[in-house]
Amino acid sequence: MKLYISPEKTIQEVQKAFQAEYPYLQLSFFTQPHRAFKGSPASYLVKDTSITLGTLMAEPKSGFVELPPTMPTFEAEALLEKTFGLYVQIMRKSGDTWLVTSTTDRLTLAEQNARGRASEHPNFLPQDEEFDYREQE
Numbered sequence: 001m002k003l004y005i006s007p008e009k010t011i012q013e014v015q016k017a018f019q020a021e022y023p024y025l026q027l028s029f030f031t032q033p034h035r036a037f038k039g040s041p042a043s044y045l046v047k048d049t050s051i052t053l054g055t056l057m058a059e060p061k062s063g064f065v066e067l068p069p070t071m072p073t074f075e076a077e078a079l080l081e082k083t084f085g086l087y088v089q090i091m092r093k094s095g096d097t098w099l100v101t102s103t104t105d106r107l108t109l110a111e112q113n114a115r116g117r118a119s120e121h122p123n124f125l126p127q128d129e130e131f132d133y134r135e136q137e
Contacts, residue, residue: 001069005084006062007054011046014053018067022109024116026098029056030087034077039100040089057085069110073101076109094119 001021005014011029018027034040046056054060065083067076073090080086090109091098093116101112 001067002064003067004062004064005053005080005086007052007057007060009053010050011053012049015049021067022113024093024113024119025109026091026093028089028091028098030089031056033081033087034089039102040087044087053084053086056087059085067109069113070108072106072108073112074105077105092116092119 001018003014003017015027019025028040029046030040030044031046032040032044061084063083065079067079071079077088077090080088090101090112092101092104092112093099101107104112104115107115
């Protein structure tokens with residue numbers, strides 16, 4: 001998917017565009033960076049989704065970012081940080097909650113989305129995947 005980023009766009013607009021492609025994933029925005037395979041502290045979460053991305057960017061700029069289904073989660077997060085200075089965490093739907101994907105950051109966006117879809121059927125575990133009990137904390 002090609003995601004358009006600009007200082008005038010709101011967090012909500014970017015989240016909706018991302019979820020149109022990956023309905024079981026969500027971009028959460030933070031005021032501070034996190035390391036790959038680590039979660040962001042909740043105190044840094046930007047809760048007001050009506051604010052513009054320009055307020056989060058050190059150097060506001062516009063452009064497209066390519067987030068293909070084959071891209072690992074940690075690479076997508078790093079790309080948004082490197083290209084636009086945006087600190088994001090990709091969350092995955094699990095039933096009625098959103099999980100931080102830090103323990104599964106090596107999975108592609110398509111694989112994360114498939115796990116989110118599978119969570120609608122709690123007795124279904126995709127073939128050839130081990131269950132990661134840490135995601136249920």
